[in-house]
Amino acid sequence: MNKLNMANPIVIRSLDEIQFWSRIMKEHALFLSLGFTHDQKQLIAEAHYFINLFEQIEEKLTRFNANTDIHHIQAFNNEVYQAAVAIWGYKRKVLGLILRCEIQTQNNYPLLVDHVSREAAYFAKRLKDLNKGKLAPEPDTIIKENLFFLKIMADHAKFIGHLLDPSERKLVEQAREFSHDFDQLVFQAIDLDSMRPQSETVPILDQFLDQNRVSVASLRDFKKTARELxxxxxxxxxxxxxxxxxxxxxxxxxxxxxxxxxxxxxxTAKKK
Incomplete structure (x- = not known):
């Protein structure tokens, strides 16, 4: 039997989550550092600390593979979990400083800082769940995870519209349309979540995913075009x-x- 087929799925998923989200966390720290004013040296230094921390995690990640013993992966998950919790705390501290008007920043506006902190909390929870052996999604997980990502996508549309030059009228309008579309999807997901567990049927969840996929693919293509431009x-x-x-x-x-x-x-449907 191929060794890869024998690999623990928890190991494979853990490495995948860390590879993706560690880079995201590192970039969050960079973006925050660029959004502070030149006199906010301590906050900038803390951001640079997290850039270095997640770069070290990315380097350590290269030492593991799909066949690594699960106990080593669990230990690594715990280490990365601590880093994710730490950067979450830093982001929430920055959010508090901004909302209490104790600091003025350039582009670190409250929704953006809250946004990146939610992603850090999500990353930490994923690592915790994986170390508990949770891999296969439960119906409530499907709804809640989609709700999380739909809000992230709605935020992205707002950020893009906010950061485009006002003279880019067509792109600004497109970003607003995506913002509205995803706000509606968020509300639908909230409604579906409030109907649990009765809403946790395969046909309803299947339609929920199909609808979200169409909108996310459209936004993805818009982002791709914007990136290229x-x-x-x-x-x-x-x-x-x-x-x-x-x-x-x-x-x-x-x-x-x-x-x-x-x-x-x-x-699940086939088993039934």
């Missing part, structure tokens, strides 16, 4: 090229998760 300096904006790529990768991630959930529902 920004990289080619063909549009006017305050969007860092790395930020454009960052939001594109998160849309791609959401689509992958929708496909994973869809596959799980198909298997």
């Amino acid at each position: 920004i990289e080619a300096c063909r549009i006017k904006s305050n969007i860092h090229p790395l930020l454009a790529d960052h939001t594109f990768r998160e849309a791609e991630r959401f689509l992958e998760i929708i496909d994973l959930f869809d596959s799980h529902l198909s298997k």
Whole structure:
């Protein structure tokens, strides 16, 4: 039997989560550091600390593979979990400083800081769940995870619209339309969540995923176009090229998760 087929799925999923989210956390720290004013040296230094911390995690990640003993992976998950919790605490501290008007920043507005802190909390929870052996999604997980990502996508649309130059009227309008679309999807997900457990049927969840997939794919394509235009300096904006790529990768991630959930529902339906 092929060794890869014998690999523990918890190991494979853990490495995948760490590879994706550690890069995201590192980039969050970079974006926050760029959004502070020059006199906020302590906050900038803390951001650089997290950039280095997650770079070290990325380096350690290269030492593991799908056949690594699960106990080593669990220990690594715990280490990365501590880093995720630490950067979450830093982000929430920054949010508090902003909301109490104790600091003024450039582009670190409250919703963005809250947004990146929610992603850190999500990453930490994923690692915790994996170390508990939770892999196959439960029906409530499907709803809650989609709700999380739908809010992330809605935020992205708002950020893009906010950071585009106002003269880019067509793109700004498109971003607003995506913001409205995803706000509606968020409300639908909240309604579905409030109907649990009765809403946790395969047909309803299947339709839920299909609807989300169409909207996420459309937003992903918009982000891809925006990224290419920004990289080619063909549009006017305050969007860092790395930020454009960052939001594109998160849309791609959401689509992958929708496909994973869809596959799980198909298997569940066949068993019945």
